Amino acid sequence: MKFCSNCGTAVDLRVPPGDTLPRHVCPACGSIHYLNPKMVVGALPEWEGRILLCRRAIEPRHGYWTLPAGFMENCETTAQAAARETLEEACARIEIGELYTLFDIPHISQVHIIYRARLLDVDFGPGEESLEVALFDEADIPWGDIAFRSVEQTLKHYYEDRRRGRWQFHVGTIPPPSGHSSPR
């Protein structure tokens, strides 16, 4: 942020009175502009034991596979965001199930959450942000080509929980990648 979004004046970076961190403060209108983490919300859609994945047509991680997920919008719930992203990226309709995973990713100021979901039919296909969309059995999951670590860990939890027959909510933190420059 370089300019005040309220009045267009160049902002200063300084600690406001009573605060502890430097903020973008407008010297003209006095607005304090806070930066907050963003939520990425997605779904893990199941169909007869198989999982729906999308191959990304956009950066970051073009060409890699992901669960349908994206930035939450204002005025929607997390469940609505998960269903909307699934419709946009995979043209697929789902019934939202349990909230399944939450990952803190502090080095990119994001929180990722994924819902379990049931695919309502198999009439799906790639949306504008996907190259292809497909259902995978566990043996066919492209583990080396998963776009994001939050998705990879969600899939691992899914197969572990399924094997032992007990489903639970999982919380984790994704540390900065070593030797990677693209956000995963």
Next chain:
Amino acid sequence: MKFCSNCGTAVDLRVPPGDTLPRHVCPACGSIHYLNPKMVVGALPEWEGRILLCRRAIEPRHGYWTLPAGFMENCETTAQAAARETLEEACARIEIGELYTLFDIPHISQVHIIYRARLLDVDFGPGEESLEVALFDEADIPWGDIAFRSVEQTLKHYYEDRRRGRWQFHVGTIPPPSGHSSPR
């Protein structure tokens, strides 16, 4: 948002190519400015069966009681945010436990999450945003003077779960209030 935070030019509100919603778009530098929901993160600190609450010294809901909670900052985890807010508002040190509740509040574009926590000592007191801080037994909880419905529902879940001896993660949605103008 009225002006581009990147170059200071007045923004337009229009639907970018390939998008579905109107966004603040800069006619000069082409930046698209998205608005995203904010996360409010808090803790439910326990001490020998009692719960720590703070009475708010700031708006909204000045004078009402709340669990320590506030806007998550960039570059921190949700657990770090909960501990930081507890230190700032109640000068209290906690050990973070399980993630306990998540509430969607779409009419104010917020997601509230609360961790269970264990107070490490009783050396607490009001921070700058609190009038007073105290430990409450269930019988003394000021149910009519709780600041936010996400906090009220978290406390109700807590006592229900404690009574039946089974703790679980709770997800819910807070609808718009009827007849209230202040954000709850």
